[in-house]
Amino acid sequence: MTLYQPFLDWAIATLQERLSLSPYPIPEGFESKSAVSGKGKRQTEVLTTSFACQSPKLRQIRAAHVQGGEALQVLNFVIFPQLNYDLPFFGGDLVTLPGGHLIALDMQPLFRDDPAYREKYADPVMPSFERHRQQLSWGGDFPAEARAFFSPAFLWTRPTETAVVETQVFEAFRDYLNLYLEFVDRAEPVTDPERREAILQAQLRYLRYRAEKDPARGMFTRLYGPEWTEEYIHGFLFDLERKFPELSCTV
Ligand code: DBV
Numbered sequence: 269m270t271l272y273q274p275f276l277d278w279a280i281a282t283l284q285e286r287l288s289l290s291p292y293p294i295p296e297g298f299e300s301k302s303a304v305s306g307k308g309k310r311q312t313e314v315l316t317t318s319f320a321c322q323s324p325k326l327r328q329i330r331a332a333h334v335q336g337g338e339a340l341q342v343l344n345f346v347i348f349p350q351l352n353y354d355l356p357f358f359g360g361d362l363v364t365l366p367g368g369h370l371i372a373l374d375m376q377p378l379f380r381d382d383p384a385y386r387e388k389y390a391d392p393v394m395p396s397f398e399r400h401r402q403q404l405s406w407g408g409d410f411p412a413e414a415r416a417f418f419s420p421a422f423l424w425t426r427p428t429e430t431a432v433v434e435t436q437v438f439e440a441f442r443d444y445l446n447l448y449l450e451f452v453d454r455a456e457p458v459t460d461p462e463r464r465e466a467i468l469q470a471q472l473r474y475l476r477y478r479a480e481k482d483p484a485r486g487m488f489t490r491l492y493g494p495e496w497t498e499e500y501i502h503g504f505l506f507d508l509e510r511k512f513p514e515l516s517c518t519v
Contacts, residue, residue: 270335271433272343272362275441276319279345282442283321283329286449292320292328295503303491305336312337314491318504325353325452332505334487339366342484347448348475348508351468352457354378356389356419358448360441361483362433369433370407373423373444375451378470380416393421393447400440401425403432411481417474471508472515479506 283289302315314336321329327350334342347358361372375393379385397420404425418424423440427433458464479501488497502510509516 271341271364271430272333274434275343275360275362275438276331276333276345278438278442279331279445280319282445282449283323287323287326287452289321289323289329292322292330294318294320295499297496298500298504301492301496301500305340305491312340314340316488316492320504323452325350325355325455327351327511328507330505332484332500334484340364344484344505346505348471349452349455351471352459352464353455354385354388354458354463354467355451355455356448357474358445360444362437362441364430364433369427369430369437371404371423371425371427371433371437372407372410373437373440374418374421375444375448376417376474377419378467378474380419386420389451390419390421392451393419393444396440396443396447397421397423400436400443403436404440414477414481417477468515475506475508482506 298318300315300317302313304311305314306312314334316332316334319331319333323329326347328348331343331345334340341364343360343362345358345360345362349355349357356375356377359372359374359376361370363370375389377385377389400423404423404427407424407426410424423444427437458467482501482505485497485501488500
């Protein structure tokens with residue numbers, strides 16, 4: 269069972285159709301990794317594969333896909349815009365664990381509390397959000413400190429039925445990515461130095477938070493060990509500072 273493969277296939281096909289894509293390097297040894305988890309009859313192979321590409325306006329489009337049988341499936345799909353665009357991040361965290369599904373979908377804002385930014389990048393998503401949340405009820409508590417990184421159109425739900433993931437969640441995923449690509453089409457480069465600095469700081473804030481609080485760290489460490497995990501997180505999943513080492517000095 270690979271619940272999220274159709275999501276990834278659709279996303280890649282759509283990106284290919286709508287953007288001018290080029291490859292994005294995946295560090296050696298991180299394209300694919302497998303380990304056997306569990307004991308005795310419960311042994312299952314857990315395979316993690318990575319996908320990445322880029323486009324003129326999008327610095328990194330990347331996915332981590334974890335396939336570990338019926339009780340462990342993850343698609344973490346994030347788009348990081350180039351630093352000279354005020355575009356939000358596209359963030360999808362689609363997670364299936366023994367206890368059920370956990371779905372987070374959003375266009376994560378650079379400037380959550382700026383009304384003009386919200387009007388530009390959250391308001392157009394609200395009709396889609398309102399439609400989907402009829403069927404995908406609010407998923408309940410999530411880490412309070414993460415709030416700053418989500419938009420008012422944050423779809424957060426914990427469906428119990430796999431069929432809901434295959435239908436309604438898939439539809440929401442397609443709607444959100446299509447809306448995101450409309451933002452990308454329209455985006456114009458930012459030239460004002462002050463605005464660019466603000467974008468850079470907001471990207472760093474987001475990136476550092478995600479790398480530090482990555483909810484998959486525990487799972488990856490158990491499966492593949494701490495060294496592989498830290499390198500995967502900082503060298504691929506959240507790699508901005510590696511790509512621009514000079515940024516590490518700016519706070
Ligand atoms: N989450 C990631 C990456 C993953 C991943 C890179 C490659 O950011 C998977 C894998 N997310 C993943 C797993 C779990 C979650 C949970 C395996 C389950 C962890 C567990 O229960 O053991 C949204 N993801 C979550 C949760 C949230 C998100 C709110 C519940 C976490 C919790 O209860 O502590 N997406 C996540 C998030 C941000 C985001 C916090 C913040 C900006 O974009």
